[in-house]
Amino acid sequence: MIKINNLTKSFNGFKAVNNINLSIKKGEIFGLLGPNGAGKSTLINIISTLIKSNSGTVFLNGIDLNSNPNDCKQIIGVVPQEISLYDNFSAYDNLLFFGKLYKVDSTILKTRINKLLALIGLENRKNDLIKTYSGGMKRRINIAAALLHNPDILLMDEPTVGVDPQSRNQIFGLIETLNKKGLTIVYTTHYMEEVERLCNTIAIMDKGKIITHGNLEELKNQSKTKDLLKLKFNVISNEQINNFKNNFDFEITNTNNELSLFCNIEKNLNAILNYSVKESLIIKNIQQNKTTLETIFLKLTGRKLRD
Ligand code: ADP
Numbered sequence: 062m063i064k065i066n067n068l069t070k071s072f073n074g075f076k077a078v079n080n081i082n083l084s085i086k087k088g089e090i091f092g093l094l095g096p097n098g099a100g101k102s103t104l105i106n107i108i109s110t111l112i113k114s115n116s117g118t119v120f121l122n123g124i125d126l127n128s129n130p131n132d133c134k135q136i137i138g139v140v141p142q143e144i145s146l147y148d149n150f151s152a153y154d155n156l157l158f159f160g161k162l163y164k165v166d167s168t169i170l171k172t173r174i175n176k177l178l179a180l181i182g183l184e185n186r187k188n189d190l191i192k193t194y195s196g197g198m199k200r201r202i203n204i205a206a207a208l209l210h211n212p213d214i215l216l217m218d219e220p221t222v223g224v225d226p227q228s229r230n231q232i233f234g235l236i237e238t239l240n241k242k243g244l245t246i247v248y249t250t251h252y253m254e255e256v257e258r259l260c261n262t263i264a265i266m267d268k269g270k271i272i273t274h275g276n277l278e279e280l281k282n283q284s285k286t287k288d289l290l291k292l293k294f295n296v297i298s299n300e301q302i303n304n305f306k307n308n309f310d311f312e313i314t315n316t317n318n319e320l321s322l323f324c325n326i327e328k329n330l331n332a333i334l335n336y337s338v339k340e341s342l343i344i345k346n347i348q349q350n351k352t353t354l355e356t357i358f359l360k361l362t363g364r365k366l367r368d
């Protein structure tokens with residue numbers, strides 16, 4: 062669906078996008094996660110034909126973006142990082158305007174506008190001026206504007222920045238609904254919780270490069286980060302500790318009747334608890350510290366996502 066090869070974009074010699082290779086499959090909600098300045102918007106702007114790369118290729122549905130930008134524009138809808146709507150127009154008139162820009166036939170356009178307004182839950186506000194809308198409502202109109210020409214792929218650049226938590230949840234719901242209808246979604250953000258909640262496939266971007274790519278499980282494996290499970294027992298003998306260590310093939314350390322188990326918790330929890338019962342151990346407390354995208358990012362770059 063989207064195939065990116067050796068893509069580079071420099072600004073005055075600074076590589077904002079540095080030799081990126083990436084493929085995004087049909088039907089995915091693809092999360093592009095990275096701190097501010099990573100190059101996410103630059104990448105999105107290249108795919109959406111707003112700016113040109115210096116080298117490399119992008120194919121959308123097999124169509125070469127460099128040689129056929131206009132065909133590619135029809136395949137993608139873009140929700141830009143900065144909201145772009147006319148404040149003194151109503152929501153409906155904004156949508157009419159953007160639909161005409163995309164040369165959507167006017168009868169089809171009116172039907173689509175009404176359908177999209179219903180989908181984003183703003184039918185009853187359609188004649189109000191945009192300047193009376195909240196940040197979250199503007200975002201939803203921006204999303205509708207990106208869908209008027211019925212694209213296959215929706216590119217969303219940090220769509221929850223400046224949005225209150227309630228609207229944020231509405232936008233998440235909307236993204237999931239659109240994805241179920243068959244839309245492929247590319248979602249950029251610097252919030253790892255959003256990516257963990259929404260995205261099937263994740264690419265972490267830093268300093269113009271994709272540093273890792275896959276589903277959460279694959280990212281965990283690639284970065285070799287382990288969850289930490291702490292089991293506090295009433296009492297555990299040295300022999301029982303050794304049995305534990307011999308029985309499992311991951312790292313186990315112990316202090317004061319407490320074992321620290323470095324493993325994939327989801328995969329191993331059952332076996333660990335069963336084994337404890339079998340050894341007649343009494344568990345006093347369980348504490349878990351699961352690997353997140355934050356810990357993966359820290360492991361791979363030595364920095365926090367939100368430094
Ligand atoms: P992100 O969206 O991940 O925050 P951007 O793609 O906006 O990152 O920016 C990546 C880097 O490229 C930043 O260092 C930014 O300052 C630089 N940059 C982006 N656009 C331009 C531009 N038009 N001119 C010069 N530098 C730019």
Ligand code: MG
Binds near residue numbers: 101102218219
């Ligand atoms: Mg950006």
